[in-house]
Amino acid sequence: xxxxxxxxxxxTHDSHRIDVYLKNGGYQALAAALKMQPDGIIQTVKDSGxxxxxxAGFPTGLKWSFIPKDxxxxxxxxxxxDEGEPGTFKDRVIIEKDPHQLIEGMIITCCAIGAKVAYIYxxxxxxxxxxxxxxxxxxxxxxxxxxxxxxxxxxxxxxxxHKGAGAYICGEETALLESIEGRRGRPRIKPPFPALAGxxxxxxxxxxxxxxxxxxxxxxxxxxxxxxxxPEKSPGPKLFGVSGHVNKPxxxxxxxxxxxxxxxxxxxxxxxxxxxxxxxxxGGVSAPMLTERDLDTPMDFDSxxxxxxxxGSGGIIVMDETACIVKxxxxxxxxxxxxxxxxxxxxxEGTDWTYKVLQRIERGExxxxxxxxxxxxxxxxxxxxxxxxxxxxxxxxxxxxKHFRDEFAYHVKNKRCMG
Amino acid sequence: MLSDKSKEEIxxxxxxxxxxxxxxxxxxxxxxxxxxxxxxxxxxxxAGILGMPAPQVNEVAAFxxxxxxxxxxxxxIQVCTNVSCSLLGAEHIVEFxxxxxGIKKGETTPDKKVTLSVVECLGSCGTAPMMQINDxxxxxxxxxxxxxxxxxxx
Ligand SMILES: Cc1cc2nc3c(=O)[nH]c(=O)nc-3n(C[C@H](O)[C@H](O)[C@H](O)COP(=O)(O)O)c2cc1C
Ligand code: SF4
Ligand code: FES
Numbered sequence: 001x002x003x004x005x006x007x008x009x010x011x012t013h014d015s016h017r018i019d020v021y022l023k024n025g026g027y028q029a030l031a032a033a034l035k036m037q038p039d040g041i042i043q044t045v046k047d048s049g050x051x052x053x054x055x056a057g058f059p060t061g062l063k064w065s066f067i068p069k070d071x072x073x074x075x076x077x078x079x080x081x082d083e084g085e086p087g088t089f090k091d092r093v094i095i096e097k098d099p100h101q102l103i104e105g106m107i108i109t110c111c112a113i114g115a116k117v118a119y120i121y122x123x124x125x126x127x128x129x130x131x132x133x134x135x136x137x138x139x140x141x142x143x144x145x146x147x148x149x150x151x152x153x154x155x156x157x158x159x160x161x162h163k164g165a166g167a168y169i170c171g172e173e174t175a176l177l178e179s180i181e182g183r184r185g186r187p188r189i190k191p192p193f194p195a196l197a198g199x200x201x202x203x204x205x206x207x208x209x210x211x212x213x214x215x216x217x218x219x220x221x222x223x224x225x226x227x228x229x230x231p232e233k234s235p236g237p238k239l240f241g242v243s244g245h246v247n248k249p250x251x252x253x254x255x256x257x258x259x260x261x262x263x264x265x266x267x268x269x270x271x272x273x274x275x276x277x278x279x280x281x282x283g284g285v286s287a288p289m290l291t292e293r294d295l296d297t298p299m300d301f302d303s304x305x306x307x308x309x310x311x312g313s314g315g316i317i318v319m320d321e322t323a324c325i326v327k328x329x330x331x332x333x334x335x336x337x338x339x340x341x342x343x344x345x346x347x348x349e350g351t352d353w354t355y356k357v358l359q360r361i362e363r364g365e366x367x368x369x370x371x372x373x374x375x376x377x378x379x380x381x382x383x384x385x386x387x388x389x390x391x392x393x394x395x396x397x398x399x400x401x402k403h404f405r406d407e408f409a410y411h412v413k414n415k416r417c418m419g
Numbered sequence: 420m421l422s423d424k425s426k427e428e429i430x431x432x433x434x435x436x437x438x439x440x441x442x443x444x445x446x447x448x449x450x451x452x453x454x455x456x457x458x459x460x461x462x463x464x465x466a467g468i469l470g471m472p473a474p475q476v477n478e479v480a481a482f483x484x485x486x487x488x489x490x491x492x493x494x495x496i497q498v499c500t501n502v503s504c505s506l507l508g509a510e511h512i513v514e515f516x517x518x519x520x521g522i523k524k525g526e527t528t529p530d531k532k533v534t535l536s537v538v539e540c541l542g543s544c545g546t547a548p549m550m551q552i553n554d555x556x557x558x559x560x561x562x563x564x565x566x567x568x569x570x571x572x573x
Contacts, residue, residue, distance in 0.1 A: 086501040086540035119435075124448070124485045125541050127554040160435040165444055166484035168539065182440035182471075184482035200437060243503035243544035250545045285502055315544065317503050331505050335539055341482075 004253045005237045006213050010097035016132050018139035021100040027145055029216035033108040034153040041112035045215065047223035049235040054080055054171075054208030055283070055312045057234065057301035066195035067113045067203045076199040077110050077118035078180065078206045082164055082171035084123055085284030086335060087315030090239040091209035093251050095122070095129040098213075099136035103159065105215035107145060110157045113205055117158050121176050124165040133161055168339040172387050173206040175341065186341045187387035210239055230256035234300040234311075242268040244318040245275070257303070261295040264318055275320040279403065283312025285332045286392035288399025289319075309399060325404040326411045329397055330358035336393035347390030350381035354397065361408065364415035371408045374401065421464055425453045429468055439469045443479050447486055456487040484538075492527045492534040494572055497551045500537045503544035512548050512560055513537055519569060533572070 009015045009024055018026070033041055046061030067075055079102065083091040094102055106118050122130050137159050140146040148156045162180050164170050170179045174188035177199050198204025214236060218226045227235045238256040240263050243249045247269030254263065260280060264270065271277050279289045282299060288309040290297065297303050304311045319328065337351040354377045357370055374397065382394040401408060410418045421429075432445040446465045447457060454461050457480050466473040480486045496516060500509040513524055513535075520533055527534040543549045546558035557568055 083542045084540060087503055087544050088540075089542045089544050089546075092542050123542065124483075125551060128556070162435075162441075163444065163448065164483070165448065165486055166538075167482065179444065180436075180441060182438075182443035182479065184478055241545055243547055244506045249547070281502075317506070317544070319506060323506060327505070328502055331500070331502050335501055338539060 002237075002254055005217055006094065006098075006101070006210065006239060007251065007253045010093065015097050016099055016136065018100055018136065018143060021098070022143075025220070026100055026216075027104055027143075029219035030104050030107055030111075030145060031151055033111055033219050034151055034155060038112050038114060041108065041219070044223045045112070045218060048214075048218045048226035049223075049233070050211065050214055050218065050226065051234050051236075051301060052208055053210035053214075053238070053314070054206075055085070055286075055310070057311065060207065060211055063195065063207075064109070064113050064205055066193070067205060068196070069114070071114060074117070074200075074202050075113055075115040076202055076204040077106060077113065077115045078173075078176060078199060078204060079106055079118065079120040079212055080171060080173065080176060080206055080208045081120050081122040081126070081129075082168075082176060083126075083209070083313075084168040084171050084339075085286060085313045085315060086332075087241065087243055087281060087284045087317040088313040089241050089243075090251060090314065092126060092129055093239070094209055094213050095126065096132050099133050100140065101213045101216060102209055103133075103136055103140050104145070105212035106159060107140075107150070107157050108215050108219060109205065109207065109212060111155055113203075115205070116156050117160070119160050119162045119180055119199070121162050121164060121170065121180060123170075124163045130161055130163055137161070167341075168335075169341045169387075169389060172389065175387070176206065177204065184341070186343045189386075230258075231298065231300050231302070233302055238299070238311075238314055240267075240299065241313075241315045242318060243315070244280075245272050245320040245323065246270065246318045247272050257298040257300040259296050259298055260290070260316065263299065263316060264295070268316075268318070271318065271320045273320075275322065277318065278321045278323055279319045279325065281315075281317040281319075283310055284315045285317070285335065285396055286310075286388075287312040288395050289325075289328075289403065290399075291403050308402075309395075324362075324417050325400050325407050326358065326362050326417075329400040329408075330355070330362045332396050332400075333358050333393060336389065336396075340389065344384075344386040344390070346381045346384040347386070347393070350377055350390065351393050353377055354381075354393075361411050364411070366412035366415070368412065370412050371401070371405065374408070421450055421461070422453060425449050426468065429465075440471055440475075443469060443471065443476060444483070447476070447480055451486060456490045490527075490531075492532050494533045494552055495536065496533060497536045497538040497541075498524075499539065499541045499543070499547070499549055499551075501540040501544075503540070504547040504549060507547045509548045512550065512565070515562055515565060516550075519565070 050060045051057040170185035175185040179185040194204040333355040337355040466476040549558040
């Protein structure tokens with residue numbers, strides 16, 4: 001049995017309080033990190049093999065090493081807690097149940113990259129989570145883990161909360177920066193990359209909540225230990241959120257690379273009402289869906305990429321045979337249409353048009369040639385958008401069409417579901 | 420006019436940032452908490468406090484969905500209808516609420532007590548179907564649970 005690391009304490013009474021966190025060994029990693037050279041911390045995180053849990057799987061230590069070393073330039077850390085990818089509910093668990101784990105990771109990260117100020121960008125709907133974070137930050141100041149001269153080390157660090165206000169696109173890192181700067185959340189052109197010119201045009205690291213929550217454990221238990229969990233190229237523990245047609249939906253922490261079959265059947269209790277699995281989305285709705293044939297795929301960045309999909313956020317959405325794939329595709333495209341920031345035409349117009357075609361197919365008003373039209377529209381969007389949202393929308397739809405083209409065609413012809 | 424309390428609160432959040440503009444989102448939220456919705460006058464006042472041109476503030480308010488540009492009821496019910504919730508009956512939840520409240524989605528009851536909206540994923544997919552009423556999440560919804568929740572709204 002895998003012993004949980006990130007979720008170890010979430011069922012402890014008052015797990016969000018600093019005294020409970022301290023009793024369980026909290027803030028020891030910070031004390032250790034403050035005695036290390038910043039480069040030593042970065043090297044440890046590099047050696048651990050940690051890759052970003054926000055979706056793209058970028059090596060975390062490498063990302064940090066891009067930050068210029070010049071101590072006269074202010075630098076920033078932004079924690080991405082915008083958690084909006086449908087099917088994803090992992091960061092919320094950490095924020096509500098073990099906020100100090102995140103805060104400790106953030107302070108260590110600031111120390112490594114030389115940032116004195118960090119922001120947590122939390123989606124506006126997480127009102128309770130933001131309160132929990134606020135209280136935890138206050139506690140950390142009181143105990144001297146935040147503020148000036150932390151643990152007598154001469155290191156200063158402040159963490160502030162920035163609340164979003166309902167815009168999925170602000171999870172995209174440059175849109176997030178725009179939003180902190182008090183603008184509409186529209187992605188920026190890259191380069192310059194945030195590591196050189198990010199928040200307020202200063203060097204900035206943006207990391208996901210789960211990524212930052214791994215840091216104290218890596219410092220405490222060593223890079224080797226972390227690297228030994230799961231596959232060599234994407235090691236560590238991973239939070240898998242399972243939702244949809246399973247008996248036990250919920251959050252499961254398992255080694256990266258655990259198969260979808262094991263997660264869905266052994267941990268999430270299998271398909272409800274003893275039905276058959278029809279499809280599953282491995283990592284939030286942007287990740288193209290897979291079918292029963294792919295159940296033995298290890299859930300890690302590289303194995304899923306090899307299957308033409310992605311680990312994304314690790315939010316697994318399970319569909320049994322009663323699910324209508326046309327409806328799922330329609331709902332998914334409706335989401336992207338709603339969340340398109342409108343900056344570029346292929347995404348803005350393309351998601352709108354595709355959504356309308358999907359809507360009419362779903363309503364039983366599909367026209368001959370609609371499936372081909374969808375494919376053509378995908379081709380007109382893909383690779384022509386400013387940020388990955390547009391491509392994500394296309395990939396999701398293409399995934400559905402790839403495995404269930406017959407079902408779309410049946411819908412168009414017979415004006416109803418196959419089932 | 421915003422109350423002194425809200426103005427004080429806005430001044431306090433300015434400390435978090437190196438410039439005033441960054442406080443625009445917080446300021447709009449603070450203003451909305453007091454006034455319920457962001458009228459042109461309210462946004463003008465926020466712009467004044469932040470020393471920003473009013474169109475810049477309006478642009479921010481228009482972009483983010485949580486800023487109410489129209490008045491909403493005392494209770495704002497927002498039902499997630501994204502994929503995970505939809506698979507477990509979100510449409511039924513919307514219909515059920517609609518029937519109980521006698522309003523369609525997007526509408527407010529005549530007594531201005533309740534507004535019913537449908538929204539995108541709220542990050543609670545493992546406890547679907549779910550809804551948010553003002554700041555609070557209500558998860559694993561059933562008809563009975565909804566009836567109870569509605570009956571307890573003061
Ligand atoms: C449309 C879009 C939405 C995103 N939403 C999130 C999000 O909600 N949370 C997150 O951590 N990363 C999100 N990302 C990824 C971020 O851009 C960024 O890669 C990530 O926060 C980096 O952190 P990591 O290296 O720790 O993974 C999103 C990306 C895109 C393109
Ligand atoms: S791809 Fe879509 S979300 Fe991204 S910048 Fe273009 S319009 Fe905005
Ligand atoms: S899909 Fe409904 S909360 Fe995520």
